Amino acid sequence: xxxIILGDRAVGKSSMILGLCEPSAQEKYVVVDPxxxxxxxxxxxxxxxxxxxxxxxxxxxxxxxxxxxxxxREIMVDLIDTRGEFWGDIKATENPADKFPSAYQDFMQRISxxxxxxxxxxxxxxxxxxxxxxxxSNPLDRVNRENDLYPREVWIxxxxxxxxxxxxxxxxxxxxxxCLHKADLFCxxxxxxxxxxxxxxxxxxxxxxxxxxYLTYFSVAKDxxxxxxxxxxxxxxxSFFITTKKDRKLLEIPWLTLGTFPGVGEEISR
Amino acid sequence: MIPKSxxxxxxxxxxxxxxxxxxxxxASLLAPGLKEQDGNTIKEGGVKIENLVDIINNRIRQxxxxxxxxxxxxxxxxxxxxxxxxxRFRQAGKIKLIAKDLAGERFDRIVDAFINPGNSKSPxxxxxxxxxxxxxxxxxxxxKCWMFMLTEWQTDRDEEFMGIFKFLxxxxxxxxxxxxxxxxxxxxxxxxxxxGEIWGGRLDPEADLFKIRLPKTYNLxxxxxxxxxxxxxxxxxxxxxxxxxxxxxxxTEDDGNHAEYRALLRDYNNWNPYGVIEPIYWLATGEHLxxxxx
Numbered sequence: 001x002x003x004i005i006l007g008d009r010a011v012g013k014s015s016m017i018l019g020l021c022e023p024s025a026q027e028k029y030v031v032v033d034p035x036x037x038x039x040x041x042x043x044x045x046x047x048x049x050x051x052x053x054x055x056x057x058x059x060x061x062x063x064x065x066x067x068x069x070x071x072x073r074e075i076m077v078d079l080i081d082t083r084g085e086f087w088g089d090i091k092a093t094e095n096p097a098d099k100f101p102s103a104y105q106d107f108m109q110r111i112s113x114x115x116x117x118x119x120x121x122x123x124x125x126x127x128x129x130x131x132x133x134x135x136x137s138n139p140l141d142r143v144n145r146e147n148d149l150y151p152r153e154v155w156i157x158x159x160x161x162x163x164x165x166x167x168x169x170x171x172x173x174x175x176x177x178x179c180l181h182k183a184d185l186f187c188x189x190x191x192x193x194x195x196x197x198x199x200x201x202x203x204x205x206x207x208x209x210x211x212x213x214y215l216t217y218f219s220v221a222k223d224x225x226x227x228x229x230x231x232x233x234x235x236x237x238x239s240f241f242i243t244t245k246k247d248r249k250l251l252e253i254p255w256l257t258l259g260t261f262p263g264v265g266e267e268i269s270r
Numbered sequence: 271m272i273p274k275s276x277x278x279x280x281x282x283x284x285x286x287x288x289x290x291x292x293x294x295x296x297a298s299l300l301a302p303g304l305k306e307q308d309g310n311t312i313k314e315g316g317v318k319i320e321n322l323v324d325i326i327n328n329r330i331r332q333x334x335x336x337x338x339x340x341x342x343x344x345x346x347x348x349x350x351x352x353x354x355x356x357x358r359f360r361q362a363g364k365i366k367l368i369a370k371d372l373a374g375e376r377f378d379r380i381v382d383a384f385i386n387p388g389n390s391k392s393p394x395x396x397x398x399x400x401x402x403x404x405x406x407x408x409x410x411x412x413x414k415c416w417m418f419m420l421t422e423w424q425t426d427r428d429e430e431f432m433g434i435f436k437f438l439x440x441x442x443x444x445x446x447x448x449x450x451x452x453x454x455x456x457x458x459x460x461x462x463x464x465x466g467e468i469w470g471g472r473l474d475p476e477a478d479l480f481k482i483r484l485p486k487t488y489n490l491x492x493x494x495x496x497x498x499x500x501x502x503x504x505x506x507x508x509x510x511x512x513x514x515x516x517x518x519x520x521x522t523e524d525d526g527n528h529a530e531y532r533a534l535l536r537d538y539n540n541w542n543p544y545g546v547i548e549p550i551y552w553l554a555t556g557e558h559l560x561x562x563x564x
Contacts, residue, residue, distance in 0.1 A: 207333025226526025235335035260328035
């Protein structure tokens with residue numbers, strides 16, 4: 001079974017996984033295999049500890065992730081880290097199919113076979129609050145609103161294009177998990193994380209979380225999402241999340257939701 | 271007459287279009303309300319039962335939709351169903367059920383292969399699909415109890431359903447000499463009957479749902495299968511209470527999907543499925559179970 005993580009350049013695909021690798025004082029419900037963690041860090045981080053932009057057109061990292069659900073599961077994740085423009089960054093000038101023909105073909109084949117796909121998105125400019133931009137203490141992480149983020153209309157167009165690509169090329173995919181990353185820029189992520197954190201005693205209302213995220217952050221793209229879902233038989237294949245590498249609980253939710261799909265991964269003994 | 275102490279074994283397969291509620295129906299057999307009703311007991315078993323328990327705990331209970339059953343995940347679930355109030359009716363008290371949950375895609379594949387083939391496939395693909403569907407049907411023909419789940423009662427679907435059942439009746443006729451087919455029983459179940467438009471039809475589903483809503487399908491089945499077929503109405507989610515006929519479900523935000531696929535169980539602790547045991551009982555015994563709820 002493969003899970004693929006996609007998204008524009010510098011959107012935070014690698015940081016999403018590295019965030020899960022970080023040591024944490026909190027109970028971990030999504031655990032990346034420790035050996036895989038250190039290997040990933042060596043591959044992704046430069047000497048200064050900063051994430052190095054992915055150079056090769058495709059970098060494949062195989063990981064094992066344990067989901068500590070009521071019945072624990074172990075999932076094999078092929079983290080296919082692509083150069084952002086590969087996935088069709090609007091700012092890219094060259095068509096990836098021309099620039100890296102064989103890698104592109106390989107990539108298309110992989111996404112066509114993936115069972116689950118995680119799509120990572122930046123927030124749009126209008127969503128970001130000034131106070132969150134300014135209060136950031138980590139200068140390495142500073143996001144420039146105008147240079148790094150799309151205005152709302154462009155963002156919606158980009159989502160539309162992304163969803164069309166998924167619809168047309170991912171015939172084996174059972175579900176798409178859309179993560180609005182860098183949640184620390186647009187909401188009080190600590191409050192959200194307290195509210196929605198996984199409760200191992202089993203009283204989770206993922207449905208309410210998914211509805212809220214859809215309504216609050218994605219309703220600007222309602223038409224695009226409705227168009228994607230229209231005329232389908234069966235439940236929607238899209239779920240929406242907010243994530244930030246600063247908060248483990250929010251980062252875990254998409255993976256724990258993935259774990260609620262029947263037949264995901266292998267059951268492991270307690 | 272069936273001795274009430276006798277336990278009857280029933281092996282059935284459950285078939286129907288995508289999203290008709292087959293997996294949810296089987297999950298509803300484990301609903302808390304059903305387990306506690308009048309001392310009836312339902313015990314679950316089988317190697318894959320954990321899958322069904324997961325669907326309840328991880329999806330239904332956490333207010334998420336039930337995911338379509340994949341062709342590679344058509345599992346067999348076992349249930350021991352003990353029915354308490356059978357004494358008055360001299361009915362069987364215990365059913366050992368083995369239920370095979372089939373993917374809705376099976377239904378589509380029958381249509382694609384034989385009923386509405388279209389021109390998009392190469393002859394090779396077509397032959398492969400036909401072969402595959404035939405293999406599947408041959409497996410079904412080793413099972414003598416079938417449950418068909420329908421959810422669309424709109425009259426415009428009548429023609430389509432009739433086409434599929436006509437095809438299946440033809441296959442049944444071809445196999446009429448085989449042992450399982452001679453004792454075949456087919457339960458046709460209208461699911462999701464908590465919906466206001468059809469809730470009233472549940473009391474006599476044959477007359478008030480099938481005969482009126484789907485007359486062509488109904489007449490065909492009655493004519494071809496005679497007493498081998500019977501009609502039922504069920505609601506896996508049920509209603510909120512005896513005096514509260516509101517469906518025990520709510521709808522998630524409109525995301526462009528059909529409302530049917532956005533309906534989720536509202537109150538887990540108040541989960542009382544309606545009419546889910548009756549078709550099983552008839553398949554096992556050929557007799558009708560008295561429904562205490564009416």
